Amino acid sequence: MKGFTHLEQEIQEWKAKGTFRPLTEIESSQGARVVINGKEVIQLSANNYLGLTTHPRLKSAALEAVEKYGAGTGSVRTIAGTFSMHEEYEQRLAKFKHTEAALVFQSGFTANVGVVASVLGENDVVISDELNHASIIDGIRLTKAKRRIYRHSDLVDLEKALQETQEARVRLVITDGVFSMDGDIALLPEIVELAEKYDALVMVDDAHASGVLGANGRGTVDHFGLHGRVHIQVGTLSKAIGVLGGYVAGPQVLKDYLIHRARPFLFSTSHPPAVTAACEAALDVLLQEPEVIDRLWENARFLKNGLSQLGFDIGESQTPITPVMIGDDALTMQFSDELFHEGVYAQGIVFPTVAKGKARIRTIVSAIHTQEDLELALQSFASVGKKLGVI
Template sequence: MADWNSLYEELENLKKEGRYRPLTVWDSGSDTWMTLNGRRVLQMSSNNYLGLTGHPGLKEAAIAAIREYGAGSGSVRTITGTLRIHDELERELAAFKGTEAALVFQSGFTANQGVLASILGPDDVVISDELNHASIIDGIRLTKSDRKIYAHKDMDQLEAILKQSGGYKKRVIVTDGVFSMDGDIAPLPAIVELAEAYDAFVYVDDAHASGVLGTNGKGTTDHFGLNGRVHIQIGTLSKAVGVVGGYVACEQVLKNYLIHKARPFLFSTSQTPAVAASCLAAVRVLRQSGELIAKLWDNAAYFRAGVQALGFDTGASETPIIPVIIGNPAKTMRFSDLLLEEGVFAQGIVYPTVAMDKGRVRFIVTAGHTRADLDFALNALERASRKLGE
């Protein structure tokens, strides 16, 4: 008789290594302060960079869409699931990103899977930064193309690979815009220059740059003034945008191709009308988000300086993602637990998400945090550090 003994054993090993973590169930919606088991704690791990999850305009748009269109879309996009609200969202995204077109997926993860698996064939090569997100890695695994990995942000190695890869039909360089574990920014100008020199495509996943970098949060392409020189921009509607979903901003020909080839798009029911409408409202809010983004970056600089003043290693962080590098997985998770005792939720992240000796408690600062909130977190860090060393 079949049993699950191997799964039990693996879970027990995770517990022994201090890497087992059950789901945390929250009693309130995403915000700077949230309720956990009846207790209010400061949230320092949310991707809600601009605080849009509770924006009244987004909530009102969702309610209005339910009243007009109903609770669901009823179908995949290619049958009866493309409602007027979906078309409006894609047109607005394309205008916002400054591209010919945009195509929305159910998540940023499925966007990467759908696009990479569709555009890469056995005669192509994909060249990927070693620290790219899991969704990029999984998307590449779905292809039959050759794969080359370059050391993190190592442009010399990237150029060497390009020089050695002249016989392929397509060469696609793939990078995160902002790397989610370390909070550093891709050297996109150098990548674009190499791509143009060696006739390669540039593919940027801006999940943690959408709503964070560039004019009104347009992303790394705009941040570096590279509009028109990046072929494929992946964005998320799930982080700074405050709702859920992903998209590709691209030329119209690629959108038309993906509509016919991208399996997550073809075989998934489209976004609910409420989701599409609230995403559309969020993009319109982003167009007026200059003050919010300025506050986000001011908060990030203040908190990072405070963490470093306490003697912590924040790695390569240069964005609102601020890791506190601890190292050992068990010690990392213990530090996260101590912070929660102090009233701060900051998630510990350990192997295999990061290297075994690079466990970290990852803080994410938002525009919603006040200076008092950030000082509260810094004081909690200091107290938890003392307890960890006892």
């Protein structure tokens, strides 16, 4: 169609570089193994950390909610779309997170954008880690606040930013709790100490820490024993929790403000009953079946050790996110394709998701992978790695 020539040219460039990829269609439920193009493969790319997407308690809760409340809510929360179940879940979530209040958004992305874009003004400054998630970056782009990006987990650069911005009304330091591409954990205790020293607020995005770190999966704040010292906690309900959505946990005044000013919350229909009920059931699993988190970490250690012993560079990961560093974009995508032929689905991650020269296969294990699954995956990595000269 006329007018899209520039888009077609760019797509052709991606194809020439070997980085263009159509969407992958999964023909089964999201489990340790999935069916793609009629072929069963080991799934190492999903965020389904605890296997809750198919947990019987979540499926049962979702079905019961549909029968009782219907398929949808028919409105945004601020008009006619707040059901009692929404309020009850947020109260339980706040108790779980040890905060005064919690507010659920349609996604983790909209939660970050909603907070950053609405709570800061032109007299404020946002100070953000350079490797923070894209949703934080987009939230910063939407705010009128000044911004300062500090080098990844560089406390010296962070302190410099705090020193240089002391005239601001509010300084908000934002960091991922677990960085989604490298799997490293934020230096949260040190960040909090610096923020307290310079009277700044702290916000943590726990998308990849919710359900993974801390007691019963409460996240990085609990992991480091920092309750009451981190002002805003953001997380998702669509990764370890296994369903859909995002949340903001913090003081009641923050929740009240976001209800009235966070545009993603104001202008999006509320979660369907099935989603809210399943999220509540997931909370029950975290509290009553904590052994599932132990299995996740056992599997993560097994895969990390295996990949390291094979000679792969797995970076500085401290979590179930384990990158296999390749470097070249085209080679990374070829590696991913070869893995699929071997029976492993592990997507390549290339620019612009990561910096140029930092392309990698990002693997994420789950609690429901068996040792046999992981042993077979390691065999495939060894075979492909030798074939392509990576190891």
